[in-house]
Amino acid sequence: MLNFEENNVLGQILNDTYGKSSTAVSPTMSIKGSLQGDILTLQYTTVVNLASERNLRDQVRVFEDESIKITNEFMKNVKRQFKEGSGRSLSAKSLGTSDSVEMITSSPFTPRKTAYYRRFTNFKCE
Numbered sequence: 001m002l003n004f005e006e007n008n009v010l011g012q013i014l015n016d017t018y019g020k021s022s023t024a025v026s027p028t029m030s031i032k033g034s035l036q037g038d039i040l041t042l043q044y045t046t047v048v049n050l051a052s053e054r055n056l057r058d059q060v061r062v063f064e065d066e067s068i069k070i071t072n073e074f075m076k077n078v079k080r081q082f083k084e085g086s087g088r089s090l091s092a093k094s095l096g097t098s099d100s101v102e103m104i105t106s107s108p109f110t111p112r113k114t115a116y117y118r119r120f121t122n123f124k125c126e
Helices: 004-014 019-023 056-086
Strands: 029-036 039-050 092-107 110-125
Touching: 004 029, 004 056, 029 056, 039 056, 039 092, 056 092, 056 110
Parallel strands: none
Antiparallel strands: 029 039, 039 110, 092 110
């Protein structure tokens, strides 16, 4: 269980909701973290273009791989910054992950669809 000071350090690392740091990687992709008790939830969100609904799952696999890679890199960076800020390493055990696709635009005149791709990953922090 994290103490008050460690919670504060982790909160400062995850607070990138304003300004340039909120879209540091890409203006169409973000990863946000929230801490509830000792459960850290990372939400990866990006805007994607899908060619057609026929092979939707095949197209989404590419986004799955990318989201997992970016989430792992983000968590590695959080652990590094936590160690610098608190003086000890952060133990984060993955509890699971889920993803979703939400259509934004769709037209009967074109097969191209625009959607949000989201991945939620939960970690138990100690």
